[in-house]
Amino acid sequence: VAVTGNSMGWYLALACAGILDLAGGARLVNNMGGLMHQQGAGGQIVWSIVDDDWQIQENKILFIRNLIAESNIISEIKIYVSIRLGGMIVFAADEAGLKWLMERLPKDDRFPLRLMHHAAFHSPLLNHIVPIARAENQASDFGIGDIPAIDGQGRIWSPSAFSCTAIYDYTLGAQLTDSYDFTRAVQVAAAEFAPDTIIVLGPGTSLGAPTIQALIASGWRGLSGKADFQARQQDAPILISMGMADQRIWAENEMVHTNKR
Structure with missing residues (x-):
């Protein structure tokens, strides 16, 4: 009845929804994967915000807010919330910020976890990728879709109810440089489409x-x-x-x- 995806999985969701055909989806995935490898900057760190029963711990949410606020006044580092991923928060940061985060985040047997070979996706650290991505991916690949797709802001793109230019601009714009809320995408999909x-x-x-x-x-x-x-x-x-x-x-x-x- 609907489809969503996490992070670069949004490109696969576009193909599953019929907004891109198979060839267009493959091109987008290959092009963006190559760009992340060649032009990506910074990296990502994952940290858990739930207890053993998968309940979100409000004290950890407050800790993250304070941590981001503190990092904002340190000119030598750049740190952002990259992805809200259910019971985890993914941070995007430059190299100095990654080192600072690994020192400041409370540790357990698994977290914080540095994601290897990941750029600082969904953050302003990838602003430079946008014009390159648009030069390598054509707006004409994007169509009106067959089933609804829910993006990383919780927005529903229903078939024939959106501009192909608008979804192209989001996919190769805010989807790269703004925080991706997979949590909200899942919640909207479940609430609106009752699967x-x-x-x-x-x-x-x-x-x-x-x-x-x-x-x-x-x-x-x-x-x-x-x-x-x-x-x-x-x-x-x-x-x-x-x-x-x-x-x-x-x-x-x-x-x-x-x-x-």
């Missing part, structure tokens, strides 16, 4: 937890935490991961059954 099941296409199973954490935060279908989600999954799965063989078969069977109806 029976959420299917996580990939990569692997890495987006399963952030997706459910976003839904727990909004109380979708009364979800109250990780334990509640795991109990519901035993009876009638509400999230299917195509990265898991048994769940992929279930999803494929459901799609065949739906198509027959």
Whole structure:
């Protein structure tokens, strides 16, 4: 009924929604991946903001606000919130900022985690990428779509209800330089389109937890935490991961059954 994606997964979402055809989607992914490798600046760090039951900890939200405010008055570093990713926050920073963050963020057995080979995506540190990206990707590749797509600001792009120029400008503009709110995208998609099941296409199973954490935060279908989600999954799965063989078969069977109806 609708599709969304995280970060560069927005490009795949555009193809799944029919806004780009397969060839156009492949070109965009290849072009932008190459640009990130060749022209990217800075990097990203991930930090968890939830407890063991996937409840967001308000003291960590406050800590992040204060941390960003503190970094803003230090001229030698540049730090931004890159992605709101369910139970995690992804920071974008220059090299000095990355070092500062790794020293300031409280540590556990997993976080903070520096994402290797990642540029400072979704931040002003990639402002220089915008004109290059627009020179390498044509607005004519973008169409009116087949199903709604929800972007990193929680905006719904419904088929035939938007300007192709507008979605091109967002994709090769704010999508590169502004914070990407995957949490909001998931919450809007679930609230507005009321899916029976959420299917996580990939990569692997890495987006399963952030997706459910976003839904727990909004109380979708009364979800109250990780334990509640795991109990519901035993009876009638509400999230299917195509990265898991048994769940992929279930999803494929459901799609065949739906198509027959």
